[in-house]
Amino acid sequence: MPEPRPRPRSEELYQRAVQLMPAGVNSPVRAFRAVGGTPVFFTKGEGPYLYDVDGRKYIDFCGSWGPLILGHAHPRVVAAVRETAARGLTFGAPHEGEIALAQAMQAANPHLQKMRFVSSGTEAVMSAVRVARGFTGRDIIIKFDGCYHGHADSLLVNAGSGLVTFGTPSSAGVPADFTKHTIxxxxxxxxGFDRAMREHGGNVAGVLIEPVPANNGLLLQRAEFLQYLRKRCAETGACLIFDEVISGFRVAFGGAAQLYQIAPDLATYGKIIGGGLPVGAYGGRSEILDHVAPLGRVYQAGTLSGNPLGMAAGLATLQILRSENIYERLERLGARLESSMNQLFTKHRANASFVRRGSVFWIYLAPGAPPRRAKDLDADSARRFTPLYHELLNRGFYFGPSAYEVGFLCAAHDESHVDALAEAVDAALANGIGI
Ligand SMILES: Cc1ncc(COP(=O)(O)O)c(C=O)c1O
Incomplete structure (x- = not known):
C-alpha cells in the first residue's frame, strides 16, 4: 500500500474538525473511511484543478460529486453570481431568475411541464415522492437496490429478505414504519419488478430509479429495462420517477430522458442545475404538479427555494452547456480515456473494467463483465481500489474517496489531463497496485 504523502496542514485541520463535526465532515464519504487516511483540505478550485492547504495541486475528477461540469470557478458562472449577489442574496419572494432557469430546463426536457425549485437533491426526491403519492392516492414506492436518492427517511432502505418484501431501514433513526411503504x-x-407490480401494482404510487445508476459504481442499465418500467407504469397508473440528480444535464443536455428517449412522469434534479450552489428541482406533468400547494393538497415549501444566487449560477451553467457543444467534447475525452484504460488493463492483464456513460466513469477492479445489479458487485474490488486511490492521490489526482464513487470529466479537462491519468494508472499497475 503506497504511503500517503505527508499533508501536515490537512492533518492539523482534520484534528480540529473532528472536535466540531462528526468525523470532521458534513457528509460521510468525505471522511475517507472507505479508503483510510485523512481527508484532504482544499483552499482553491480553478478549472480542472484543486489546490490543497499544503500547497499541492490535483487534477480533479470528483468535480464536487457532479455539479462542476464546467470545472471550478468558471468565469461566466462566477460573474453571474457576483452580479446577482450585489442585488441581494435572497428575497423570499418570486423573481425573474426562477423563470429563466425553469425555461432553460424545460427547453431541454419537454416532460418538465411544470417544476419547483428546492435546495438539494434530497429535497427534490423527497418532494417528488410526496407528489406521486398525493397525485395517485397510493402509498407504495418501488426503488432499486444500489440506487441512492438522498437521505429522506423513506428512501434509506435496504432490500428486505425476500424478493418482493418491504424494505427495512438502512440507517439508525428511521423507524421501520417509515420504510414499510418502500419496496x-x-x-x-x-x-422481480413484475412480481412486485403484480403484488402491489394497484397501490404503487411511484417507481423511482436513477436511469443511469451512478451511486454504487456505474451500474449501466439496458434501455429495454427502462422502457419496460415506462410501460408498466403507464399500464398501472404509477408515476415513473427518474432521479436525474446526477444524470440531468450530464449524460446529455436533456439527461437520461433524452438519452433513452423515455419521458418520465416526474423527474428530479440537483448538482449541475445549481452550477455549484445548493439547488434541486422536481418537475413533470402539469396534471401531477398541480397537486402541489397552494394549487393542491401536497405540501412543499422552502425559505431559500429558488434563491437568486443558485438560479443565476444554474442558468449561466446551462447557457454555456447549450451554446458550446460541450457534450461532444466530453464524449471525445471520455472515449480517449476509455480506450487508454482498456489498453492498460490488457497490457497489465488486470482484472478490471472501465465503465462509462459520456463524462461519467468508473474503474471496476474485478474479473468479468461489469455488473448491472448492486448485489453482483465483487466485494474484493474495493480492497484492490484502496491502494490505487492513494497512489493516484499521491500523484496529484483527486477522486471521490470510495471504490463505489464514479469519476466525472468536465469541460475544463483536456487531452493532457486524461492522458496524465492514464499514465499514472499505467505506472500503478506496473507496480502491481490495483491488481
Ligand atoms: C441520484 C441522486 N439523487 C439524490 C441525491 C441527493 O442529492 P443531495 O446530496 O444534493 O441531497 C444524490 C446525491 O448524490 C444523487 O446522486
Whole structure:
C-alpha cells in the first residue's frame, strides 16, 4: 500500500474538525473511511484543478460529486453570481431568475411541464415522492437496490429478505414504519419488478430509479429495462420517477430522458442545475404538479427555494452547456480515456473494467463483465481500489474517496489531463497496485 504523502496542514485541520463535526465532515464519504487516511483540505478550485492547504495541486475528477461540469470557478458562472449577489442574496419572494432557469430546463426536457425549485437533491426526491403519492392516492414506492436518492427517511432502505418484501431501514433513526411503504427491487430484473407490480401494482404510487445508476459504481442499465418500467407504469397508473440528480444535464443536455428517449412522469434534479450552489428541482406533468400547494393538497415549501444566487449560477451553467457543444467534447475525452484504460488493463492483464456513460466513469477492479445489479458487485474490488486511490492521490489526482464513487470529466479537462491519468494508472499497475 503506497504511503500517503505527508499533508501536515490537512492533518492539523482534520484534528480540529473532528472536535466540531462528526468525523470532521458534513457528509460521510468525505471522511475517507472507505479508503483510510485523512481527508484532504482544499483552499482553491480553478478549472480542472484543486489546490490543497499544503500547497499541492490535483487534477480533479470528483468535480464536487457532479455539479462542476464546467470545472471550478468558471468565469461566466462566477460573474453571474457576483452580479446577482450585489442585488441581494435572497428575497423570499418570486423573481425573474426562477423563470429563466425553469425555461432553460424545460427547453431541454419537454416532460418538465411544470417544476419547483428546492435546495438539494434530497429535497427534490423527497418532494417528488410526496407528489406521486398525493397525485395517485397510493402509498407504495418501488426503488432499486444500489440506487441512492438522498437521505429522506423513506428512501434509506435496504432490500428486505425476500424478493418482493418491504424494505427495512438502512440507517439508525428511521423507524421501520417509515420504510414499510418502500419496496426494493433489483436493477435489470424484469421478473422481480413484475412480481412486485403484480403484488402491489394497484397501490404503487411511484417507481423511482436513477436511469443511469451512478451511486454504487456505474451500474449501466439496458434501455429495454427502462422502457419496460415506462410501460408498466403507464399500464398501472404509477408515476415513473427518474432521479436525474446526477444524470440531468450530464449524460446529455436533456439527461437520461433524452438519452433513452423515455419521458418520465416526474423527474428530479440537483448538482449541475445549481452550477455549484445548493439547488434541486422536481418537475413533470402539469396534471401531477398541480397537486402541489397552494394549487393542491401536497405540501412543499422552502425559505431559500429558488434563491437568486443558485438560479443565476444554474442558468449561466446551462447557457454555456447549450451554446458550446460541450457534450461532444466530453464524449471525445471520455472515449480517449476509455480506450487508454482498456489498453492498460490488457497490457497489465488486470482484472478490471472501465465503465462509462459520456463524462461519467468508473474503474471496476474485478474479473468479468461489469455488473448491472448492486448485489453482483465483487466485494474484493474495493480492497484492490484502496491502494490505487492513494497512489493516484499521491500523484496529484483527486477522486471521490470510495471504490463505489464514479469519476466525472468536465469541460475544463483536456487531452493532457486524461492522458496524465492514464499514465499514472499505467505506472500503478506496473507496480502491481490495483491488481
Ligand atoms: C441520484 C441522486 N439523487 C439524490 C441525491 C441527493 O442529492 P443531495 O446530496 O444534493 O441531497 C444524490 C446525491 O448524490 C444523487 O446522486
Amino acid at each position: 426494493v427491487c433489483d436493477l435489470d430484473d424484469v421478473e
